Amino acid sequence: MPELPEVETVRRGLTGALEGRLIESAEVRRPDLRWPLPDRLAERLAGQRVLALRRRSKYILADLSSGETLLIHLGMSGRILVQGRKIGDFHHEQPALSKHDHVVIEMAGGARVIFNDARRFGAMDLMPTDRAEDHWLLAGLGPEPLGNTFHEDYLVARMKGRNTPIKAALLDQRIVAGLGNIYVCEVLHRAGLSPRRKAGRIAAPRVAGLVPIIREVLAEAIAAGGSSLRDYRQADGELGYFQHAFRVYDREGESCPAPGCDGRIARIVQSGRSSFYCPSCQR
């Protein structure tokens, strides 16, 4: 479930295997994900040191010693697996690759990093590091929800006059970058706001109130994700997306967890996607 907290969890889980380390070689096992992979990707990765691993919205950015930055997007089903190799154990067998292991990176000193993506909605690209913000996938993104430029006045201004439901507005990456379907549902539940409310018709104080709630929900999810890093590090560890205690997401028919509320969680479809909410306490 790669929304911002999951991507941040993946990034943190990868730093040990990647940051400051040398890429020995890379193998591209399929020419395209959502779009064609960059020309000569394997050659451009081989021999480079990973200087830093960053995140922007739901994108992971790996700055390389060549002056290029590798951009990774996980789409819906993308995963990054890290397998350890025992140094000096020449007889250690590598687990077999699966058919959705599209890019395999061998690190000097013994780790293997695998990009796996069954649905192939994910993406990778290479760009000059000094022009990373101008990349077409990043240029139009709104502020980071955990950063300083995302604040009450900003959100109030952006919601003003909008005729679209608040659900769609918060999913719009140009307004705020990193929220996805799950966390928007969770945020609106905590805020007591119906996902159907038109963004521009919500009183400014309530819109402003969304800002700390968004921060809180994301921060909690990242903190919970941290606990799964241990799983991540385990040998040939599958990257476990953390299990988070969702209050409404995927809980259609269950009773509303809000204190004193006796409503039931409903599911509606908005712009083709499920919204879970409590019609009783979300208004």
Add this chain to the structure above:
DNA sequence: ATGTGTTCCTGTCCGC
């Protein structure tokens, strides 16, 4: 300019 619906792809789950 905005707002909404469709599309990419594979896997899983549920009802018959």
Add this chain to the structure above:
DNA sequence: TGCGGACAGGAACACA
């Protein structure tokens, strides 16, 4: 146990 349909964490794109 097989089979069809609905649905899944995203977001670019085409169209009203």
